Amino acid sequence: xxxxxxxxxxxxxxxxxxxxxxxxxxxxxxxxxxxxxxxxxxxxxxxxxxxxxxxxxxxxxxxxxxxxxxxxxxxxxxxxxxxxxxxxxxxxxxxxxxxxxxxxxxxxxxxxxxxxxxxxxxxxxxxxxxxxxxxxxxxxxxxxxxxxxxxxxxxxxxxxxxxxxxxxxxxxxxxxxxxxxxxxxxxxxxxxxxxxxxxxxxxxxxxxxxxxxxxxxxxxxxxxxxxxxxxxxxxxxxxxxxxxxxxxxxxxxxxxxxxxxxxxxxxxxxxxxxxxxxxxxxxxxxxxxxxxxxxxxxxxxxxxxxxxxxxxxxxxxxxxxxxxxxxxxx
Numbered sequence: 001x002x003x004x005x006x007x008x009x010x011x012x013x014x015x016x017x018x019x020x021x022x023x024x025x026x027x028x029x030x031x032x033x034x035x036x037x038x039x040x041x042x043x044x045x046x047x048x049x050x051x052x053x054x055x056x057x058x059x060x061x062x063x064x065x066x067x068x069x070x071x072x073x074x075x076x077x078x079x080x081x082x083x084x085x086x087x088x089x090x091x092x093x094x095x096x097x098x099x100x101x102x103x104x105x106x107x108x109x110x111x112x113x114x115x116x117x118x119x120x121x122x123x124x125x126x127x128x129x130x131x132x133x134x135x136x137x138x139x140x141x142x143x144x145x146x147x148x149x150x151x152x153x154x155x156x157x158x159x160x161x162x163x164x165x166x167x168x169x170x171x172x173x174x175x176x177x178x179x180x181x182x183x184x185x186x187x188x189x190x191x192x193x194x195x196x197x198x199x200x201x202x203x204x205x206x207x208x209x210x211x212x213x214x215x216x217x218x219x220x221x222x223x224x225x226x227x228x229x230x231x232x233x234x235x236x237x238x239x240x241x242x243x244x245x246x247x248x249x250x251x252x253x254x255x256x257x258x259x260x261x262x263x264x265x266x267x268x269x270x271x272x273x274x275x276x277x278x279x280x281x282x283x284x285x286x287x288x289x290x291x292x293x294x295x296x297x298x299x300x301x302x303x304x305x306x307x308x309x310x311x312x313x314x315x316x317x318x319x320x321x322x323x324x325x326x327x328x329x330x
Contacts, residue, residue, distance in 0.1 A: 008074050010040030011110025014123075029105035029123050032097040039109040041090040041118065043073040045146050050083070069146045071115050078116050079147025086188040088152045088181070093120050093142045096154075099196045100124075100140070107139065116147040121157075127210050130217040134274040138209065140199070151180040152192075154199055156209065212327065219278035219330050226268070226282050229329055230261050233286055236325070237318055263289060283326035287319045 005011070014029035024038050036042050048068040069078045069087060097104050100122065109120040124138035136158050143153045179198045181191045221229070234257055235241055245251040267285040275281035 005110070005112060006114045008071070008076065008114045009111045011108065012039040012106070013108050014106065029107055032094040032104060032106055032120075032122075035106035035109045035120070036091060036094045039106075039111075041094075041109060041111060043071060043115070044089055044091075045069050045078065045087045045115075046072055047081075047085070047087060048077075051080070071146070074114075076114060078114070079145075079149075081148055082184065085148070085183050087146065088144050088183065088188075088192070090118055090144070092192065093118060093144055093152075096142065096192070096196055096199060097122055099199045113147075116145055117150060118144045118146075129213045129280060130274065130276050132274050132276075134217070134271075134276075136210075136213060148183070151182055152195065153181070154179040154195065158209065158213075213280065216280040216283070216326060216330065217276050217278065219280075220276065221278045221282065225329075227261075229279070229282055229326070230264055230286065231257075233322055233325055234260060236321060237290075260289065279326040279330055283322050286322045290315055290318050290322070 010024075012024045012026060012030070012035055014026055024040075026038060030038055046069075048070055051066050051068060065083045066080050067083055067085070068080055069085070070076070071078055094106075094109075097106070097120070105123045107121040107123045111118050120142040122140045122142065124140060126135055126137040128134060129136045139157045141153075141155045141157050143150050143155065145151075179195055181188075181195050231241075238257070238260075239253075241253050241257045242250045243254065245254045264282075264285040267288050268281055271281055271284070275284060
């Protein structure tokens with residue numbers, strides 16, 4: 001399934017249903033403990049005993065020390081891990097949300113791939129980026145997996161309400177702003193406590209992000225500056241483009257670039273009354289395209305597959321890069 005939600009997956013969405021119609025939709029964003037129940041994530045994972053030698057369909061062999069992570073409510077094997085792998089239960093993601101203090105609310109929460117990956121998107125404060133009604137909401141994504149595909153992680157993000165544009169929080173420290181706890185090693189409880197302490201700094205981190213956004217929105221660029229920025233960004237994401245193509249392949253690459261930059265320009269012009277005429281709007285025109293672009297093969301993305309790509313995959317990395325380039329350009 002393109003949305004990565006399988007038979008035993010579940011989710012909760014506050015305010016708006018997902019395209020695929022799966023999951024529970026609630027009018028108001030619930031508290032973390034409410035969301036744990038509403039999302040259907042109130043199940044646990046346990047480790048099996050040593051599996052012994054076995055062979056998967058793909059021909060992968062495991063040593064006698066390998067163990068399985070098992071979803072207790074369905075008895076499904078979620079992953080094959082080492083004997084020192086420590087399970088982080090779903091409930092612990094919702095527990096740690098309360099370390100942020102205040103009235104923490106959950107925007108979305110759910111599982112992917114039959115529970116192998118878990119995500120919880122917490123809703124923070126909203127502020128006006130430009131003083132003209134361009135609202136940005138601070139969010140924190142809590143991520144985990146039961147198959148080794150993800151560390152237990154916390155990633156500050158923002159959602160720009162004007163265009164529902166999810167982008168990675170891009171301060172100069174970049175990916176250092178993503179807190180991770182490995183599933184391996186001793187003293188897992190000490191590591192989880194370190195995660196809680198790190199998250200207690202989230203509100204300070206949010207203040208720094210707010211200042212960065214407001215600084216970017218103060219600048220105004222002319223068309224030449226915007227075009228140069230967009231061309232640099234495009235070639236960083238999509239690869240070099242020859243402005244004077246000499247063959248069919250270069251001609252196709254050039255046409256694709258022109259169409260893409262035209263779409264960025266259209267988004268920029270639509271939002272200039274709110275987001276201004278500088279790097280903040282120019283960067284968001286690009287990240288809007290990144291988050292909503294149609295896959296190369298033409299397969300339509302759903303709300304949940306966008307969560308996976310934009311929080312866990314290339315979308316997050318590309319958005320982060322765009323914002324870093326915007327900050328370096330001023």
